[in-house]
Amino acid sequence: MQTVSLLNRFIYTWVILFILWYAFTTSLEPAELITGGFVSLVVASFSYKVFTGSGLKIFMPHKLFFVAQYIFIFILALIKSNFDVARRVLSPSLPINPGIVEFNTKLTNDFAKMVLANSITLTPGTLTIDIVENTFYIHWIDVKSDNPEIAHTEIANNFEKLLLKIFN
Amino acid sequence: MELNYLYITVLVILSIxxxxxxxxxxxxxxxxxxVVALDTISIIATASLVFMGYIFNRYIYLDVALIYGVLxxxxxxxxARYLEGAL
Amino acid sequence: MEILKYIGIGLVLLGSIFLLLGAVGIYRMPDVYNRLQAGTKATTLGAMSLILGVGFMEPEWLVKTLILVIFIGIANPLSSHVLARSAYKNNQMPIIKNGIDAYKKINDSEKSEEN
Known part of the structure; x- marks a missing residue:
């Protein structure tokens, strides 16, 4: 992960915290906004070193386009996984064939790994159990193969391609 | 008053x-x-708090639901960390 | 604005049905990991869609309900991931049909280091 300047990271933290402040208060009164700006400035000055490593890059337009595409794919997968769960839960014989598989990821950014783990948990039939460095351990409700390559293409490929574009 | 049927249906489903x-x-x-059951129950409670906020028309219920979810x-x-032996 | 209201009613009904499905999944599945699988997915989409439905029915609340939806989408998979790991470290062996358990070796090596 290439490092970016401290000022860049500080401004990124400030902007994100201020957006959060606005979202929690949802009021446009000047007093609220000034207080929010001040409070997020103070909190950002304490926490910007642990808050982010990649800085403002993510606000560039073509990355925002990939973020929108990611969210779209993710919501489709979430709906599909719910119908999968419905089918398994409601059928009287409980069609499950569980096992735990592993695969390696190409992602290096910690935040990207967290997003990938959360997405895997919410896609059909898979649940992230642990991440050790670059290896994901996945509980798979319907195991197709214990080969890491096949598990990788079956479970994570779509998400990982987009995340590589967003975070690198 | 079709909406009353909506309230009753949703609340009955959530109670079940x-x-x-x-x-x-x-x-x-x-x-x-x-703990798994507790997690599920707390999410159901968050959702029902939001829905009760809609029924009683009180905006403050959304904040209550948010804090309940965070807690x-x-x-x-x-x-979970305690069960894992890390605490 | 009538149409938004009907979309909201549909989302609320769908959400409550998925929440019920999550609870049934918690009840019927045979071990912790499968319960987490069914519980997390169904309750996440159920809560998201119910809360978003309320947001559609009261358009002034939309921003706050979106915050709740995003929070649930981030927090719920995280807590299920922590629970799955703690169950494994707490010596709850999953039901495995084909003998595929790649996580066992990591867990065993950690234990032998402690002893």
Whole structure:
């Protein structure tokens, strides 16, 4: 992960915290906004070193386009996984064939790994159990193969391609 | 007053979900199973708080639901870390 | 604005049905990991869609409900991931049909280091 300047990271933290402040208060009164700006400035000055490593890059337009595409794919997968769960839960014989598989990821950014783990948990039939460095351990409700390559293409490929574009 | 039927339907479905989760909570058999049931119940409670806010037309219920969700999340994580032996 | 209201009613009904489905999944599945699988997915989409439905029915609340939806989408998978790991470290062996358990070796090596 290439490092970016401290000022860049500080401004990124400030902007994100201020957006959060606005979202929690949802009021446009000047007093609220000034207080929010001040409070997020103070909190950002304490926490910007642990808050982010990649800085403002993510606000560039073509990355925002990939973020929108990611969210779209993710919501489709979430709906599909719910119908999968419905089918398994409601059928009287409980069609499950569980096992735990592993695969390696190409992602290096910690935040990207967290997003990938959360997405895997919410896609059909898979649940992230642990991440050790670059290896994901996945509980798979319907195991197709214990080969890491096949598990990788079956479970994570779509998400990982987009995340590589967003975070690198 | 078709909307009243909506309130009753949704609240009955949520209560049944709550009771089924509670059955799993009582049955057990291990601590991990109980925490899983607790997690599910707290999410159902968050959703029903939001819906009750709509019924009573009180905006403040959304803040209550948010705080309830955050506290449930932190509680589940602390219990899980304890079971893991990390605390 | 009538149409938004009907979309909201549909989302609320769908959400409550998925929440019920999550609870049934918690009850019927045979071990912790499968319960987490069914419980997390169904309750996440159920809560998201119910809360978003309320947001559609009361358009002034939309921003706050979106915050709740995003929070649930981030927090719920995280807590299920922590729970799955703690169950495994707490010696709850999953039901495995084919003998595929790649995580066992990591867990065993950690234990032998402690002893």
């Amino acid at each position: 979900a709550f009771i089924i989760g509670m059955l799993r909570f009582i049955k057990g058999p291990t601590a991990s199973d109980r 449930g999340f932190i509680g589940v994580i602390i219990i």
